[in-house]
Amino acid sequence: xxxxxxxxxxxxxxxxxxxxxxxxxxxxxxxxSMVAEAAIxxxxxxxxxxxxxxxxxxxxxxxxxxxxxxxxxARPEDVALMQTCAAAISQVALGLxxxxxxxxxxxxxxxxxxxxPWYAAAQRASALIRVVRSAPDYSLPTESVLAAIxxxxxxxxxxxxxxxxxxxLDLRAISHACRRHGAWLVVDAIQGLGVMPFDLLQLGVxxxxxxxxxxxxxxxxxxxxxxxxxxxxxLAPLLHGAMTYGTPEDAVDxxxxxxxxxxxxxxxxxxxxxxxxxxxxxxxxxxxxIENIHRAALANSDRLITGLxxxxxxxxxxxxxxxxxxxxxxxxxxxxxxxxxxxxxxxxAFARRGGGIRLSPHAFHHAGxxxxxxxxxxxx
Numbered sequence: 001x002x003x004x005x006x007x008x009x010x011x012x013x014x015x016x017x018x019x020x021x022x023x024x025x026x027x028x029x030x031x032x033s034m035v036a037e038a039a040i041x042x043x044x045x046x047x048x049x050x051x052x053x054x055x056x057x058x059x060x061x062x063x064x065x066x067x068x069x070x071x072x073x074a075r076p077e078d079v080a081l082m083q084t085c086a087a088a089i090s091q092v093a094l095g096l097x098x099x100x101x102x103x104x105x106x107x108x109x110x111x112x113x114x115x116x117p118w119y120a121a122a123q124r125a126s127a128l129i130r131v132v133r134s135a136p137d138y139s140l141p142t143e144s145v146l147a148a149i150x151x152x153x154x155x156x157x158x159x160x161x162x163x164x165x166x167x168x169l170d171l172r173a174i175s176h177a178c179r180r181h182g183a184w185l186v187v188d189a190i191q192g193l194g195v196m197p198f199d200l201l202q203l204g205v206x207x208x209x210x211x212x213x214x215x216x217x218x219x220x221x222x223x224x225x226x227x228x229x230x231x232x233x234x235l236a237p238l239l240h241g242a243m244t245y246g247t248p249e250d251a252v253d254x255x256x257x258x259x260x261x262x263x264x265x266x267x268x269x270x271x272x273x274x275x276x277x278x279x280x281x282x283x284x285x286x287x288x289x290i291e292n293i294h295r296a297a298l299a300n301s302d303r304l305i306t307g308l309x310x311x312x313x314x315x316x317x318x319x320x321x322x323x324x325x326x327x328x329x330x331x332x333x334x335x336x337x338x339x340x341x342x343x344x345x346x347x348x349a350f351a352r353r354g355g356g357i358r359l360s361p362h363a364f365h366h367a368g369x370x371x372x373x374x375x376x377x378x379x380x
Contacts, residue, residue, distance in 0.1 A: 005366070007288050008296040012364040014217075014284060018347075022373050025349040026215055027163065027191055027327055027360035032277070033217045039280035040219065040273050047272065057272050064279035071216075071282050072189075072208055073199030074226035080265040081224050081275050085190045086113035088209035088225035091265055092186050093117035093157070095235035098125035102154035105183075107132045109140055109162045114188040114209075118157050127154065138162075138316050138329075138354050142170040146177050153183040160198070161191035164354040165316045166327025168192070175204030184231075190214055194282075195297050195326060195362060197290045206231050212274075215362065218281035222274035225265060232262045241267030288363075296363035297326035303370040304328045304359055311377070316354045331356035332377065342380035348373060 014033040017023070023031055043060060046053040061081075069076040082088045094117065098104075104118050108131050122129050132148050134140045140162060149156060156178055161168050171187060178185045184206045189198060194215030200208050208226045212218030227235075237258055242248040244267045245256050258264040285293060301324075308315060308330045316329040332339055340357065343350060351358040361369070 003292065004296040004299050004363075007292040008299075008363045008366060011284075011288055011293065011296070011362075012366065015364055021347040021349065022369055022376070023349045024359040024361055024365075024369075024373060025351050026195075026362045027166075027358065028349070028351050029213050029220065030215060030217045030362065032213075032219055033281050033284065035284045036218050036277035036281040040277040043273050043276035058270075060279075061270050061272055061275050064275040067279035067282040067286075068224050068226060070286060071193060071198070072210075072226040073201050073203075074208075075229060077261040077263075078227045078229060078232060079224060080227075080232075080262040081222070081271060082265065083221060083271065084113075084223040085188065085209050085211035086117070086223070088223050089114055089157075089186070089188060090117040090120075091225060091238055092184075092207045092209065092235060093121040093155075094124070094238055096121065096155065096184065097234075097236070098122070098127045098154060100126035101152065102127040103130050103150065103152040104128065105130045105132065105145065105148045105153055105156045105158075107134065107140060107145065107158055107162075109134055109138065109164055109167070110157075110159055111163045111188065114157065114159055118155075128152075138165045138167065140167050140169070142173055145169060145174055149174075149177045149181060149183065151181050153178070153181050155184045155186055157186045157188075159188040159191060161189075161196070161325045161327070163191050164358070165329040166191075166325035166360075168196075168323035168325050170323060171203045171205060178206075179204065191327070192325060194285055194290070194293070196294050200226055200228060212278040212281060216278065216281050216285065217362075218278035219274045222271060222278045225262065227262055232264060233260050235265075237264050237267070239265070239267040243267055243270075293363045294326075297361060297365075298324060300361035300363075300365045300367075300370060301326040301328055303367060304361065304373070307370065307374050308332070311374075314356075316356060326362070327358060327360045329354045329356050329358045334380075339377070339380045343376060346376045346379075348376055
């Protein structure tokens, strides 16, 4: 057993899998790990005691902020825990002081949650949306994004990993272009965090948004916003409450400014349960090593690619790219609707994306899962 397989087996032990299902939709909703479930139960126990255990509950919550910081390469004070990835994106899009004529560069492959907030922001500020178009095969070279950045660009808002085919953008190259024009680089990283190494500061990203129900194997309904140092103070909070300005014990002072750090975006009672579960899931991944997780997931991806090509499927995955996601999108031979229906009937979790079938194996999968998938596909 090589190192990747060893990490995969250790990670697999964190889940209670049904042997009759094949969960190849990690890029949609992943199974929540038992590590996360146990942390939620522990937090629930604290909350059963109410007021008397709130100190411990809030201590765990602040530790969770540190877990998100380690995941993204940010400082804890630059992390806000939010309801969803969409909420984090909306906070940045609508909290920025855009001006008429400012340009927002984005792509035509963005998930709706990373598109609608920017259109709303542009409409509110009379700014302009500049959309980078993909090729018919869904390829989206980083060079196309770079060519769209100009002196009028105020924001580049892109996904690190595109949800249709797993195309990965070179964020470091994009950030260099943003710096030349004084533009923000805002990244939806939900399709890569947990299965690919990420460092906000090294990449030059200004804001990264994500959620924990995909590759992080945490709970649904837990998002976050991580910012580069100093950027939090440049965003106006959309929601306001006691925590935006201080604590519930502080007297109301209309002249008080919001907190200078990212906690200004957390207006009320924090998501204690989901934050505890998410942090536990993140810490487990960090302990295994995200680089190791990435290699193990890519090994499963390679098994799928080899088998699909053998069966004459057309791949929409960027094979050979040095920046690779485990996502594999394919158009199999035969009637796609019939094949998809049969896969669903045989308990294979996948997604319909890019005009085909998207498969997203994680490190916890192994060769047996791939073999079971192909047995079902061949029968279909």
